[in-house]
């Protein structure tokens with residue numbers, strides 16, 4: 001059996017249960033996402049990273065982030081993001097990142113699922129944020145975990161109203177989203193007296209531990225796969241939950257973590273597209289033409305895992321190049337990722353040409 005096939009997690013578990021060896025309890029907590037991303041990158045033959053473009057992109061991104069004074073403060077400046085530095089925002093962010101996946105549509109811009117809120121029409125990620133804000137305005141306690149498990153009040157009809165569309169297309173994966181809320185509500189009720197704040201306190205100020213806690217306790221956050229026979233972790237929504245907390249609270253209070261730089265890029269479908277536009281990532285011809293033909297890639301397919309793993313590793317290389325340019329730059333993988341997502345949306349809004357994002361339907365991103 002080669003080393004790659006050894007299930008190190010199982011070995012760890014065995015050692016712990018036998019009380020021998022095992023991971024050193026005093027070792028700093030790790031999520032293993034970055035090391036799994038590097039493993040995927042080292043074993044990818046259909047997706048590649050380009051160091052020359054990465055170095056060029058680092059110059060441009062550093063300059064733009066400094067010009068925009070891009071920081072955690074930017075998060076709350078988005079019109080739809082909650083501003084209160086209190087538990088209501090903790091609950092909002094948890095609800096949002098429980099459901100922060102798979103907004104893409106096969107329909108046209110005009111026909112796709114869209115939410116009308118504050119005289120604007122929101123699609124994609126922002127349609128989710130708008131739907132939650134609209135529900136709260138309509139006195140539906142959609143961000144309260146105990147509501148999700150109340151079958152008399154939180155009916156399918158109420159959820160349909162929360163996620164009602166301006167068009168004939170309903171929100172993608174409506175049933176899966178309802179299931180995520182119910183499951184998370186039950187687990188929070190059992191383990192944290194329905195309080196997200198308690199869940200955060202259980203991590204004792206460690207971002208990595210909070211990510212691991214979410215993956216351990218909530219199946220719907222357990223974003224893992226098998227790549228070439230080895231278990232790999234992406235944990236995209238668990239990580240973006242921690243990152244959104246950190247940004248919303250500007251590193252204080254519920255957003256205070258002593259190891260926030262352990263959080264990696266979030267392996268979604270938008271930032272890989274941006275990395276391709278920057279020339280940092282490239283696809284083998286059959287994969288590129290599949291993406292350009294808008295054909296779906298099955299969840300767990302090697303191509304999907306290579307795109308996700310190489311994107312995480314690509315942002316790490318970008319981060320290192322930025323810090324070589326300016327060792328004092330206030331930049332980590334989170335802020336680079338947030339910035340690239342925002343730029344990707346600005347470019348899309350401006351009608352700029354870009355390769356389509358890849359299409360994999362699922363609850364992980």
Ligand SMILES: Nc1nc2c(c(CN[C@H]3C=C[C@H](O)[C@@H]3O)cn2[C@@H]2O[C@H](COP(=O)(O)O)[C@@H](O)[C@H]2O)c(=O)[nH]1
Nearest residue numbers: 100101102103124125266268269270271337338341365
């Ligand atoms: N890697 C990464 N993925 C992100 C975001 C965000 C929004 N984050 C906000 C918070 C801070 C930032 O400044 C943003 O304002 C959404 N997504 C993912 O993208 C997809 C939605 O795409 P579209 O359908 O086009 O809206 C979907 O998988 C969603 O989970 C991000 O930041 N990073």
